[in-house]
Amino acid sequence: MALLEVRDLGLAIAAGGRLLPVVRGISFAVEENETLGIVGESGCGKSLTALAIMGLLEDTAIRITGGSIRFEGRELLTMAPAERRALMGNRMAIVFQEPMTSLNPVYRVGDQIVEVLRQHRDLSTSEARERTLRLLEMVQVPEPEQRVHSYPHQLSGGQRQRVMIAMAIACDPRLLIADEPTTALDVTVQKEILELLQDLQKRMGSAIVLISHDLGVIAETCDRVAVMYRGTIVEEATAGELFANVAHPYTRGLLASIPPADRDVEWLEAIPGRVPAVDQEIPGCAFHPRCPFVRDLCRTARPEGRDFAPGHSIRCHFPREWRT
Amino acid sequence: MNGLISVLRSVRERRLATIGLIWLALVCIAALGAPLLAPFDPLDFDPLARLAEPGWPHLFGTDHFGRDTLSRAIYGARMAVLIGTGSVFVALVVGGIVGMLSAYFTKLGHLLMRAVDVLMAFPALLLALVLMTLLERSVVNTIIVIGTVYATTTARILFGMTLKLKGEVFVEAAICSGAGHASVLFRHILPNLVSPLLVQASFIFAFAQLQAAALDFLGLGLPPEVPSWGNMLSEERIYITRAPWLLIFPGTLIILTVFSMNLLGDAMRDSIDPRFRKDVKGV
Numbered sequence: 001m002a003l004l005e006v007r008d009l010g011l012a013i014a015a016g017g018r019l020l021p022v023v024r025g026i027s028f029a030v031e032e033n034e035t036l037g038i039v040g041e042s043g044c045g046k047s048l049t050a051l052a053i054m055g056l057l058e059d060t061a062i063r064i065t066g067g068s069i070r071f072e073g074r075e076l077l078t079m080a081p082a083e084r085r086a087l088m089g090n091r092m093a094i095v096f097q098e099p100m101t102s103l104n105p106v107y108r109v110g111d112q113i114v115e116v117l118r119q120h121r122d123l124s125t126s127e128a129r130e131r132t133l134r135l136l137e138m139v140q141v142p143e144p145e146q147r148v149h150s151y152p153h154q155l156s157g158g159q160r161q162r163v164m165i166a167m168a169i170a171c172d173p174r175l176l177i178a179d180e181p182t183t184a185l186d187v188t189v190q191k192e193i194l195e196l197l198q199d200l201q202k203r204m205g206s207a208i209v210l211i212s213h214d215l216g217v218i219a220e221t222c223d224r225v226a227v228m229y230r231g232t233i234v235e236e237a238t239a240g241e242l243f244a245n246v247a248h249p250y251t252r253g254l255l256a257s258i259p260p261a262d263r264d265v266e267w268l269e270a271i272p273g274r275v276p277a278v279d280q281e282i283p284g285c286a287f288h289p290r291c292p293f294v295r296d297l298c299r300t301a302r303p304e305g306r307d308f309a310p311g312h313s314i315r316c317h318f319p320r321e322w323r324t
Numbered sequence: 325m326n327g328l329i330s331v332l333r334s335v336r337e338r339r340l341a342t343i344g345l346i347w348l349a350l351v352c353i354a355a356l357g358a359p360l361l362a363p364f365d366p367l368d369f370d371p372l373a374r375l376a377e378p379g380w381p382h383l384f385g386t387d388h389f390g391r392d393t394l395s396r397a398i399y400g401a402r403m404a405v406l407i408g409t410g411s412v413f414v415a416l417v418v419g420g421i422v423g424m425l426s427a428y429f430t431k432l433g434h435l436l437m438r439a440v441d442v443l444m445a446f447p448a449l450l451l452a453l454v455l456m457t458l459l460e461r462s463v464v465n466t467i468i469v470i471g472t473v474y475a476t477t478t479a480r481i482l483f484g485m486t487l488k489l490k491g492e493v494f495v496e497a498a499i500c501s502g503a504g505h506a507s508v509l510f511r512h513i514l515p516n517l518v519s520p521l522l523v524q525a526s527f528i529f530a531f532a533q534l535q536a537a538a539l540d541f542l543g544l545g546l547p548p549e550v551p552s553w554g555n556m557l558s559e560e561r562i563y564i565t566r567a568p569w570l571l572i573f574p575g576t577l578i579i580l581t582v583f584s585m586n587l588l589g590d591a592m593r594d595s596i597d598p599r600f601r602k603d604v605k606g607v
Contacts (some may be wrong), residue, residue, distance in 0.1 A: 054500050083506075089501030102493040106515040115511070116501045167501065293431060 001073055002029035003207045004053070004092075004175055009067035011048050011057070011231075013278060019063060020278045023048055024231040027067075030175065035201065035208040037222030037239070039215055039254070043275050045231040046211045047097075050179045053209075054094050055084055071175065090120040094167035096179035099161035103152035109163045110136075110148025113170055120171045135166040139196060158189035162196070169200060176201075177209045182217060194221050215254055219243060227251045230276065230286040233305075237312035247308045247319035249291050285317065293321035334595030341591035344584030351581055354401035364392035366399040366551040375567045387560055387571045396551040403552035404533060404581060407467055411532035412525045414471020419478025420521065426479070427486035428509055437483060443476045448531075449538055456544040466545050470535050472569045474528045485520060519596045526589030530582045537578050553578050555601055 011023035023045040030036045051057050052106045053069055055076065060094040069076040071092060076084065096102045104112060110132050117128040129148075136144035139162040152160055161181060168176055178197060198221055201208055210226040212218055218225055219239060226236040227250065246252045253271035273290040276282060282289065288298040297317050308314040335341045354361060363381065370390035378385040384393035422440065426433030443451065452473050459465040489495060490513070498512045539545030540554025541561075548555060555573040560570035 026432045056496055056499060085502045087502070087503060088499070089503075094497075094500045096493050096497060100492050102497045104498070104512055104516070106518075115503075119502050119507075164497070167497070 003032050003072060004030040004209070005068075005070040006049070006053070007068045007070070009049065009052060009069060011045065011052060011063035012063050012065045012117050014061050014063050014308060015279075018279075019065065021065070022062070022231050022278055024065065026228070026231070026233050028226050028233065028236065030207045030209055032174065032207055033201070033205050034224065035210055035222045037200075037218035037225040038211045038228060039213060039218050040228035041213060041275050043278075044228040046213075046228050047179055050094065050177050050211055053177060054088065054092070086120070087190075089116055089168075089173075090171045091173055092175040092177070093171070093173040094177040094179060095161070095164050095168050095181045097183050099164055099184060102164055103160055105125065105152055106251060108149050108151055109155065110150075110154070111162075113148075114165070116170045117169050131170070132166075135170055136163070137261050138169070138200070139163070139166045140192075141166070156184050158193065161185060161189075161193055165193070165196065165200070169204065172204055173206055175207050175209070177211070180213070181201045181210070183212070183214070190217070197221065215258060227254070230282075232286065234287065234315045235308075235313070237309075241312050243310065245309065245312065247312065247314050248316045249293050249321065250287050252322065253292075255292075285315075293318060335591045337480045337589060338587075341587045344587035344591075347467035347580055347584040348588065351401045353403055354398045355405040358399050358402050362392075362398045363394035364395040366391060366396040367549070368392070375563065375570075377567075378569050384573050385567065387556075387567075388563060389413060392554070393570060393573055396556060397553070397593065400553040400556060400574060400577065403463070403550060404536075404577075406463065407470065407536045407546075407552075408529040408532050408585075410464075410467035411470040411474060411535075412528045414468060415474035415478050415528050416521060416525060418471065419475035420482050420517075422475065423479035423482030424486045424509055424513065424517075427483045427490060428505070428513075437479070440476050440479045443472075444480070448473050448535065452535055452539060453542070456539060461547045463546060463550065464470055466536060466539060470539075470599050471561055473535065474531065478524055478528070481520065481524060482517060484593070485517055486513055489516055519592075523589055523593045523596060526585055526592055530589065533578060533582050544554040562570060569582070 006029070007027050008025045009023060009027070010021065010025050012019040012021045019239065021046050026045075026049065028036065038049070040046050048057070048062060050189065051062075052064060053076070057064065064077060071087065102108060110129070113132040113135060114125070114128040117123055117131055121128075123131065131147060133144050136147060141147050141159055143163050145212050147155070147159070155163065165181075181197070182193050185193060194217060197208060197210075197282040210222055222239050224236070224238050226233045227240050228234065229250050234243065235251050237245070242251070243255070246255060250271070253269070256269040257271065259265065259268055271290055272292070276286075276289065284300045285291070288294045291298065295318060301317070303315045303317045305313055305315050335345060346517055363383075368391060370386065372390065373382065373386050374388055374390045376382050376386040376390070382392050382394065384397060386392055387396070422436050427438045446454070452469050454466070455469040455472065459469065495508060495512055498508050503512065536545055536552070537554035537557065541558045543558060545554055546552050548559070556574040557571055560567070563570055
């Protein structure tokens with residue numbers, strides 16, 4: 001049994017009495033000790049999927065239209081709120097994209113970690129303080145004894161993200177969702193944070209879902225990669241297989257738009273067009289208006305998911321079209 | 325805590341606000357030490373010294389019963405502080421809870437905020453008058469009524485601010501760490517509202533003075549035997565030509581207190597809004 005299992009999850013925005021689908025029945029599973037990368041352009045539904053797993057869609061315009069999310073074999077979508085709160089921050093945790101705003105500005109960072117610990121663990125204040133120090137050491141915050149007394153605005157972006165990670169791993173979660181954890185940081189700090197996440201995973205044996213629009217980040221850290229486009233997973237494979245054997249034209253487009261590190265190029269290849277608006281109906285394959293290899297079938301029939309190679313599934317009528 | 329310190333610092337940078345703070349401190353001292361400071365009993369009649377002019381031994385003169393105006397004014401400070409802080413407390417607690425709950429639980433909010441809208445449709449004084457006629461004249465009732473009137477504006481302000489904070493990532497992060505509703509509201513959102521609450525408190529305090537004086541003047545506030553600045557104005561208004569000091573002293577006290585609190589409130593508000601911080605320094 002997988003640690004996290006998402007089946008046919010559908011999300012839609014309620015707008016003016018209509019439901020506009022944004023996530024159209026996605027399925028994936030994450031095992032213990034595994035890092036799954038979810039990659040896609042802005043607006044493809046990857047962050048909403050994370051919010052749905054964490055139960056943060058209540059009281060928003062987003063509706064869950066179907067499917068199931070099972071964590072450790074238990075269905076999250078029908079779970080009582082109190083039961084779910086006992087899991088959150090404890091068995092599963094999330095690190096957000098914005099380290100600048102995800103810490104409460106009026107509390108010292110140490111107290112914020114202590115608060116999470118005391119919420120889920122029966123610790124005395126001094127035990128919780130002790131553990132907070134060790135957590136800050138684990139995430140490599142320099143001078144943790146001083147830093148616990150700092151307010152968030154006194155820390156740099158990288159340090160804040162470390163504190164956020166310390167908060168997330170405070171109770172040894174089995175599942176850690178990282179929603180663009182490095183997007184707001186500069187490149188050197190980005191690398192350190194990614195290494196930290198990998199290192200922590202090795203130590204704790206938990207699963208990580210890493211959400212990013214940066215294929216470079218994904219390539220470096222993930223065991224398996226799911227590529228999302230317009231609310232569906234269009235390609236999923238192990239990282240090695242995906243990068244060696246790209247099959248979907250969208251993934252190929254994403255890869256081609258990364259500037260090569262070993263040579264200068266005048267122009268970067270870009271995917272033509274733009275992500276279609278949510279309320280736009282697209283018959284057939286959702287990617288066909290932007291696909292350079294589009295054929296008649298793509299305009300009318302929606303491709304079903306199928307295996308392209310063992311452990312490599314794809315939603316495309318004509319995979320690897322550019323080779324033929 | 326940080327907010328409080330920076331507010332006090334910015335008050336010190338402004339001369340007028342400092343003067344206001346000193347005046348309010350004097351009022352508080354008078355309120356606390358009234359029995360020691362007042363030269364006479366504020367309720368003692370002296371039929372031989374009715375409507376005496378300011379002089380010795382009655383520095384502020386006496387009223388038509390021969391009661392010492394200075395002593396009554398000092399005891400009046402007691403009522404001013406009591407009504408002010410009491411109203412602030414009621415307004416902030418009631419308004420704060422209504423505003424925060426309304427923003428946090430949207431469905432409940434539709435209901436509560438519409439009720440607030442209805443109350444806000446009445447002019448403040450009219451609402452206070454209506455409520456006071458329904459209740460007995462007493463110190464506690466006056467506090468409740470004035471507090472309720474200003475709870476509406478407080479609820480409005482906190483509703484908006486809570487709504488904004490609710491969308492902040494750190495609140496989502498708190499929810500994700502398993503915090504329950506009470507914890508999110510009171511441990512994560514409320515501490516971020518301390519500065520605006522402080523400013524709101526200062527203005528409510530000032531308005532409560534005027535409101536209480538108006539109610540007293542109209543004979544609907546504190547019981548007539550209680551020495552308050554408003555009651556002094558109300559009782560002695562017919563002697564305005566014969567003994568103007570009976571109105572000048574309490575009137576001046578009300579004006580100074582309200583003015584001081586407004587100055588202080590202005591300084592606090594500006595210290596929270598960084599756009600004002602520079603250009604008003606030293607004023």
